[in-house]
Amino acid sequence: KNEVEQSPQNLTAQEGEFITINCSYSVGISALHWLQQHPGGGIVSLFMLSSGKKKHGRLIATINIQEKHSSLHITASHPRDSAVYICAVRSGNTPLVFGKGTRLSVIA
């Protein structure tokens, strides 16, 4: 089973800061997902990637397949970015394996 580790577990930032959340995994994968869980509990899919980099608004996700590592960056952070960010990986046709999440708080 793939082991997914996220760091940091908790992160507090001032509004406007550049934020990086890291995800590493133990076994080669087919795809990596980044998800956002709002304070109210709902889970939204942010990115699915298998190589390179993807960008959506202020969010950027990168992956290095050789190093088994992905990062989620948030530029110009805002209090509404406060959420739990979850990394999940898929190997072949197996279901997703999830990390424990990174809790982000952005203070105005």
Place this chain on the structure above:
Amino acid sequence: NAGVTQTPKFQVLKTGQSMTLQCAQDMNHEYMSWYRQDPGMGLRLIHYSVGAGITDQGEVPNGYNVSRSTTEDFPLRLLSAAPSQTSVYFCASSQELAYGYTFGSGTRLTVV
């Protein structure tokens, strides 16, 4: 589109009671799955289905049953509730395993 609909949103059960958590999607997704989320742990897979009539066990299947008689519905049954099943349950669907996932809003279950 409603997406993935989970009912109920909250439920309190007594130990030993049975109940069914409902999950329905209107996106004609083949893949559906149930997860539980506990404090300090990542989402853990309970059961999943790759299409109508096909189900398989995930990481933590004990105490739960599922069936997939239609593409749209994937109910999760608790046979005899135990306090260890107190958790938040999420249903998710995807066109295929290789695609992005859509999550339901979750069911917070407390077993007393």
